[in-house]
Amino acid sequence: MRSPDAYLPVETYLHIQDSAAQYVNDPYFGLHMGEFAQPGSWSILGYLMMNCKTLGEAFEKSGRYQRIIGNLITGRAELSLGKVRLVYFTPPHAPPMSRHCFESTFSSSVRLVRTLSGLPLNPLEVAFIYPEPASRTEYERIFNCPVCFGQRENAMTLDMRMGNLPVRMANPALLEHFEHYAQNFIAQMEQNDATTQAVTKIILARLDDESLSIKKVAREMTVSVRTLQKRLEAEGVVFSDLLRDIRQRLAKKYLRENYSVEQITYLLGFSEPSVFRKSFKKWFGVTPREYRDWATCG
Structure with missing residues (x-):
């Protein structure tokens, strides 16, 4: 707690998250956790995204510098006619995890898109590999789109036009500063465990x-x-x-x-x-x- 930017072992993070969900008796803890996300919640990556010109640029920077905020979940973009499908997955080293981890990632991503644009944007579809829960209410309230369960991949589909929307507080000078910081941060990380x-x-x-x-x-x-x-x-x-x-x-x-x-x-x-x-x-x-x-x- 005294070092908010320090890294935690993956197992420790998952244990804290699952224990918190159990303590407050909230089966949708991950969804609710994501609702509180702000750019600062994603450390330097969030501030970098906040100063991009468009949402598309913000997503591109997010993919490039994702390692800054952790290596538990990664993703790839699949393009189709008028749509972009963001597929999220865990690397081979990842331990088993509850649904809270992916759900907080999805929920916080949607929250951040809305915060950066200032618009009530929604995905076209959200898909989870997990079985359908007891209730869909919170998923439908947060994502405001069709939500599928028991799917082959954890994925979120967006309208490709969303990438052209402007980020409301973009600042090119700050973007340059934060990106330089992010590049040095990644370089140091790679040097430390090369x-x-x-x-x-x-x-x-x-x-x-x-x-x-x-x-x-x-x-x-x-x-x-x-x-x-x-x-x-x-x-x-x-x-x-x-x-x-x-x-x-x-x-x-x-x-x-x-x-x-x-x-x-x-x-x-x-x-x-x-x-x-x-x-x-x-x-x-x-x-x-x-x-x-x-x-x-x-």
Whole structure:
């Protein structure tokens, strides 16, 4: 609380969010959380967007500098005739999360669009992968558009003409200042964990290699094992922990997405399904089947 701009571990953030929802007994906590969003809620990114010329430019800057406010949810834009569909998803490292996280992202995005433009703008459609809740009332009130559940992706569809609407408080001089700040901020972030990012990319590309090791990764990076260990250590990372963490997170992600145990065994570089099952039980205290059943019910 004393450092509002400090970063929290993803698990800590999700725990706080879910605990808050439980404490106030609000099943639509994420939606309501997003209703309070202001440009300042998104740190420097929000102020940068507030000084763009149009909403389209603001969205472009948001995509470019999203990492400033976190790496839990990312997105991509899909263009079609007169529409833009914004698809939101979690990266492979993301842990399981309740619906509050995506719903707060959607709600705050719509709130920000209305604040920046000064207009009562609405999406054309909002889609969630989650099952339909007990009531649609709050979704329809906040988004004021058709809301679909049980969909393949979390997505929000907008009228493409919305991108041409002016931002009401745009200031080119401030935009230049904030963008320069954002560029330096991103550069510092990338410098601080450059080795971990590079190693993670190699691990993800070679994860099906049963004998993947720090020696192989070091060879691909053309450095000695000792040098790689020191660089990771400077970033607070141990190779074996990073490899295990990536495998754990992907194992849970693939089980939630209904991959078979045999498929996951191959994708994560285990020698055979029985080895994967044994490792999963050691990691989480439940079998892959038990975890899948729990995740589906959740």
